[in-house]
Amino acid sequence: MPLTDSLRDDILAAVPSLRAFAISLSGNADRADDLVQETLLRALANIDSFQPGSNLPAWLFTILRNLFRSDYRKRRREVEDAEGNYAKTLKTQPSQNAHLEFEEFRGALEKLPQDQREALILVGASGFSYEDAASICGCAVGTIKSRVNRARSKLAALLYVDGAEDFGPDETVRAVIGGSGG
Amino acid sequence: MKDLKSQASKSTTPGKGGLTPEIQSRIGHQLRAMYDDVVRQGVPDRFAELIKKLDAPGGAPQVEPDRGSNDNNNGRD
Numbered sequence: 001m002p003l004t005d006s007l008r009d010d011i012l013a014a015v016p017s018l019r020a021f022a023i024s025l026s027g028n029a030d031r032a033d034d035l036v037q038e039t040l041l042r043a044l045a046n047i048d049s050f051q052p053g054s055n056l057p058a059w060l061f062t063i064l065r066n067l068f069r070s071d072y073r074k075r076r077r078e079v080e081d082a083e084g085n086y087a088k089t090l091k092t093q094p095s096q097n098a099h100l101e102f103e104e105f106r107g108a109l110e111k112l113p114q115d116q117r118e119a120l121i122l123v124g125a126s127g128f129s130y131e132d133a134a135s136i137c138g139c140a141v142g143t144i145k146s147r148v149n150r151a152r153s154k155l156a157a158l159l160y161v162d163g164a165e166d167f168g169p170d171e172t173v174r175a176v177i178g179g180s181g182g
Numbered sequence: 183m184k185d186l187k188s189q190a191s192k193s194t195t196p197g198k199g200g201l202t203p204e205i206q207s208r209i210g211h212q213l214r215a216m217y218d219d220v221v222r223q224g225v226p227d228r229f230a231e232l233i234k235k236l237d238a239p240g241g242a243p244q245v246e247p248d249r250g251s252n253d254n255n256n257g258r259d
Binding site: 012017024 | 201205206208209210212213214215216217218219220221222223224225226228229230232233236
């Protein structure tokens with residue numbers, strides 16, 4: 001469809017959440033904004049292929065995700081240990097808005113396999129249905145569900161279980177666990 | 183919902199297979215907090231400008247063209 005004013009407004013409205021998705025994927029704000037910019041350029045260049053009435057955010061997220069994927073593969077060739085590097089970048093970045101808990105959470109998120117991370121973010125943060133997430137990632141709905149479950153389990157293990165086992169539950173974990181103790 | 187059943191079965195010992203609903207909700211909360219932190223930053227000028235510039239066909243910044251002359255969209259809003 002042609003780029004109408006209302007479509008342009010809808011694209012703009014999707015930008016904040018595209019950025020959030022991009023940052024969650026890449027763990028790097030500058031790179032995330034480059035990804036968003038590239039996504040918008042692609043989207044606008046291919047706006048004719050957007051079906052009116054279909055899910056615009058899902059369409060944009062699909063573009064961004066594919067860009068990230070191809071970019072990631074490229075970088076992987078350039079940098080031997082891409083993931084380790086991003087993790088390091090994260091740790092050395094001063095936390096501005098984010099407090100320690102955020103940093104810790106981000107760090108754990110970085111440790112997830114990419115498939116699981118993106119599935120978890122799409123469903124758990126962006127608020128897409130399993131069906132939309134599956135279409136964005138180009139896989140089956142059941143695959144998304146299992147990725148989300150594995151991602152949650154791994155995050156829980158990274159964030160909550162290790163500490164609890166080694167040192168006893170801290171206050172937060174104790175409160176969380178105690179809630180269901182009955 | 184089927185998923186929750188298996189996760190709830192051993193609720194006090196979250197392990198690799200099972201997550202307590204509490205931990206699940208804690209993860210969900212942190213995930214959204216992190217995400218919404220970025221969402222709240224709104225649209226950076228850079229992107230607003232970009233979309234404005236590329237609004238016109240051809241991608242060059244230019245005055246609003248005489249749009250809507252041949253608007254055959256089917257009346258959806």
